[in-house]
Amino acid sequence: MKVAIMGYGTIGSGVAEVLRVNQEILKKKIGEPVELKYVLDIRESIPEDNDKLINDFSIIENDDEVGLVVETMGGIHPAYEFVKACLEKGKHCVTSNKALVDACGSKLISIAKAHNCNFYFEASVGGGIPVIRTIHHNYAGENLIEITGIMNGTTNFILTNMREKGADFGETLEEAQRLGYAERDPSSDIDGFDTSRKTAILLSMASGNRCRHEDIYTEGIRDISKLDFSYAHELGMSIKLLGSVQQVEDKYFAYVVPMMIPKSDPLFSVDGVFNGIRIVGNCLGTTMLYGMGAGKLPTASAVVSDIIAAVRHKNEFQGIGWSENMLEIEPMGSNAFSYFIRVEGTSSDIEADLREYFLNEDSELKPIVLDNRTDEFALLTDVMFEDDFLDNVKAFEAKTGRRIFHFIRTEKET
Ligand SMILES: NC(=O)c1ccc[n+]([C@@H]2O[C@H](COP(=O)([O-])OP(=O)(O)OC[C@H]3O[C@@H](n4cnc5c(N)ncnc54)[C@H](OP(=O)(O)O)[C@@H]3O)[C@@H](O)[C@H]2O)c1
Known part of the structure; x- marks a missing residue:
């Protein structure tokens, strides 16, 4: 498989290094060599692989020998246009670019499907974590x-x-x-x-x-x-x-x-x-x-795992991804959490209000005080929907004249 890397920065140069260092292992595992043919970058020269450096994308696009393209430039444009053009030529594409996958993933996956090749993006989430x-x-x-x-x-x-x-x-x-x-x-x-x-x-x-x-x-x-x-x-x-x-x-x-x-x-x-x-x-x-979750070689290793997958599935669309149908996400207010709250003053004269707004009837009130501070204390509320919690914070502040300085959502010990 002949490969081109677009963007010879941290990850792109890491991919070239992994291909170089693990050349023999890769050949053994996938039954054919993976050969780096081009490196596309804006720069006029790069440290290693300078003989492969090009500045003109159309060389990659129009070279039928290049079966796989690695996109490690980052950003959405021109990464999208370059990847789209390669997929349309039936070249497999692999990216580490989460901005591209988030913004254009579904489109690129359907273009890959239409041209019976693959668009892989393992390194876009969690770096070296598969x-x-x-x-x-x-x-x-x-x-x-x-x-x-x-x-x-x-x-x-x-x-x-x-x-x-x-x-x-x-x-x-x-x-x-x-x-x-x-x-x-x-x-x-x-x-x-x-x-x-x-x-x-x-x-x-x-x-x-x-x-x-x-x-x-x-x-x-x-x-x-x-x-x-x-x-x-x-x-x-x-x-x-x-x-x-x-x-x-x-x-x-x-x-x-x-x-x-x-x-x-x-x-x-x-x-x-x-x-x-x-x-x-x-x-x-x-x-x-x-x-x-990041870093040159761990992320490059994930990119190389995609290269291996592409070689193994070079004649078929593998279907990793999702449809172009838009998902509806439930509103934040309908999530339920327990909340850590920091409250102004001391709890002694507002215990009934704290119970009314933040605790269930049978829950114990357990204020947390740091080094005998009298300017604030903290509390873990019972589990409630976010919309209700925000309403309760407003009602509590209006009734008691006390501020909730800060809150953090928590997962309770189970
Ligand atoms: N770094 C990480 O640990 C990590 C981890 C996971 C995912 N990622 C993702 O991987 C992608 C690359 O990250 P990176 O850290 O390797 O970035 P980087 O070091 O900035 O490398 C990007 C390279 O692409 C070149 N480039 C930019 N636009 C280009 C264009 N139009 N044509 C040709 N070359 C172009 C840049 O050249 P110039 O420097 O001259 O602009 C640079 O050499 C990003 O999407 C990032 O989010 C990075």
Whole structure:
């Protein structure tokens, strides 16, 4: 199989390296050599593979010897136009680009189908973690009830450091930028959009229908403070940015939010730049995939796994993906959570109000106070629908004149 790589940055050069280093293994496993013919980039020269460097896409498009194209340029344009043109020529395409898969995945999958080739995107979610193929093949016979993951190494690095060092968000973000774990403009990571795109891809895989990340309720981690972590520590919990997809009968729920999770949750111990994806199936029960969710060689390894699949299925459309039908996601207000709330003042004179708005009749009121602070305390509410909770917060504040400083959705210890 002759291959072209479009975009020779971190991942593209990683793919070339894996093809070089594992050349013999690949040949043995798939029965034919995988030969890198072209590297397309904007630059005039690149460190390795300079003899293969081209700047003109039409060379790849028009070379019938090239049977597979790897897209690692990033962004939607011109990645979409390039991949579309290659699929229309019957060339298999493999990408690590979640923005492309989220925005144009369903279109590219149907173009691949029409031209009897494949569009693969394993590396677009979870980097080196094989989540796409696991859902498609291994869990094909499961009714997938839930997929919830820590899918952004930057935010997980920041939250882990805040917990371990008792540091605040701003200083930890600066450290992450210094160490190269966060971009100079970190918005896509810390405001949750990167996780939201990956969640949209997982929701499309789970439902078989198309959804857009813009339709997924998304919150980032900017408002998480070291005080929140002090309370989480008292509760034996941690705070993680989670992307979650759930199916209840024929309804789909999805969101990206920071959550307080208990020690019993397998995602509790996914720390630093690592990713973890918990999958719950009706017969399977709970499993978790864990590993490097980004980085040159782990991500390139996932791209190469797609190259192998394409060689093995070179004469057939394999059908990994979803239809062009738009999925309707249930509104955020219809999700139910227990909430961690930080309330102004002390609880002594407002116990009846706290019970009225946040607890069931038979629940015990257990305020959490840090080092005898009198300016605020915290509480875990009983489980309630998000719409009801937000109404109750307003009603509580109006009646008592006390502010709810902050809330974080939680998963209760079971
Ligand atoms: N880095 C990771 O750990 C990781 C993990 C999973 C998925 N991904 C995804 O993989 C994709 C690539 O990421 P990356 O980190 O490898 O990015 P990168 O280092 O910026 O590499 C992209 C490369 O493509 C080149 N390029 C951009 N537009 C081009 C065009 N029109 N024609 C030819 N070449 C073009 C860039 O050239 P210039 O530098 O000159 O612009 C650069 O060399 C992104 O979609 C990213 O989200 C990355």
